[in-house]
Amino acid sequence: MSTIPDNCKFASSHEWVRLEEDGTATVGISDHAQDALGDIVFVDLPEVGATVHAKDEVAVVESVKAASDVYSPVSGEIIEINEALLDAPETVNSVPYDGGWFFKIQLEDASELDELLDADAYAELCEDE
Amino acid sequence: MTNRTSLFQNHLDAGAKMVDFSGWEMPINYGSQIEEHKQVRTAAGVFDVSHMTVIDVSGSDAEAYLQHLLANDVARLDELGRALYSGMLNEDGGVIDDLIVYRMSFGFRVVVNCATRLKDLRWMAMQTTGYSVAVEERPKLGILAIHGPESIDRVCSILSACGRDAEAETKAIQALGNFRGVELGDWFVARTGYTGEKGVEIILPEEQAPKLWDALLSAGVKPIGLGARDTLRLEAGMNLYGHDMDETISPLSANMEFSVAWEPVTRDFIGRAALMAQRIEQEEGRLPILTGIVLEQRGVLREGHQLSCRSADGTELDAGVITSGTFSPTLKHSIALARVPSNTASCDVDLRGTATPVRLVKPNFVRFGKKVFE
Helix, strand or coil: CCCCCCCCEECCCCEEEEECCCCEEEEEECHHHHHHHCCEEEEECCCCCCEECCCCEEEEEEECCCEEEEECCCCEEEEEECCHHHHCCCHHHHCCCCCCCCEEEEECCHHHHHHCECHHHHHHHHHHC | CCECCCCHHHHHHCCCEEEEECCEEEEEECCCHHHHHHHHHHCCEEEECCCCEEEEEECCCHHHHHHHHECCCHHHCCCCCCEEEEEEECCCCCEEEEEEEEEECCEEEEEECCCCHHHHHHHHHHCCCCCCCEEEECCCEEEEEEECCCHHHHHHHCCCCCCCCHHHHHHHHHCCCCCCEEEECCEEEECCCCCCCCEEEEEEEHHHHHHHHHHHHHCCCEECCHHHHHHHHHHCCCCCECCCECCCCCHHHCCCHHHCCCCCCCCCCCCHHHHHHHHHHHHCCCCCEEEEEEECCCCCCCCCCEEEEECCCCCECCCEEEEEEEEECCCCEEEEEEEECCCCCEEEEEECCEEEEEEEECCCCEECCEECCC
């Protein structure tokens, strides 16, 4: 398994969120999550402009094995979605922390990030599974 | 207790992700299940299926015993090595297991599912009363399935590396027709499988399996996990025991009618009386069918999804259910097998709360790498 990026925070439901320089945040699913799901064949994304709360179901990942909900790790407004995933969902398997991102969100309350796991704590969670 | 095949270390060396499969630690994939699937459709792949149960049947009554035990008729095996697919039914006509039976020099070889091993062995032992027959499990045999358009050439190319008489065996293997097999010393090679592609299954002493495996990989054959095995068999419209049928399901409701030998009528096989009654239900349209389903938009059909079914005049019928569903890597959309009322003309599947129309097709989606339904 590849290393867990330490510029991301993690939800225990295996989403990552990365605070960008412009104050927005990018969200995706972790390498551990994509590995457990297997080949991803469809991704359903939220609508741009939608307001979501932390822990809301906002996206769906369908792999050869199962359908899985993706929860937003933070609250805010969806400002961009990764439409490339609609045609190339396997990007989530190959580069989950890079081209495999799901959506960008305008944070409502940046302090929510403090409640999420850092890379070390998330690594420990994955090991325990 | 977890069982391992003689290829356990070979799987780890090939980067397998191992999972528990009915008490066996088996490879689900070696990276990408979809890539493995495509490998079998376009070139050649090898599966370790040594977890399956091999049972040899011999003795002067072996044929009569199997004619009683199985819904298909082993008398149809008119030459050595020939293979037959059959259901093994209970008295109610339910499917205890589905299997392949081969005619062998010593009698017959039966290959059954691993999840049903114990009940199959018990049932087969119970039915021996009155027959002069020996039913012997062969746990020390391994099975490799090599499938794909290039599979047979690849197998023949490594025979000498395996210390075998390459010239004679190549000739014997290349001459095999579909569902035919040949005993080559301690190997049995048959043109059977579970992918809808050309290929062979090689049953051999398990200690020889690692060498054969390594030789195949060196010849460019790729290892294929059980994940791709499932998508390949479903594209080929083949049933999976415990999902598409079980002891509560008639073979007539599971696309297995082709494997029921009604003739000769004097052959008294287990379940025959029940099947005769089910045949009347079938004629009256009261027996559900197993159909193919395709979803040509986004989404994946899964086992257990409910279907609302309608007849040609729009009447709501009993609900149907998906018995096996997946994403088809060849077709790039979802396919499934579903049990529905026999007069179903159209149906919707409940996908995460949304009624989504699906299309009914013949339960055979891909053969030899090509789409086969209209």
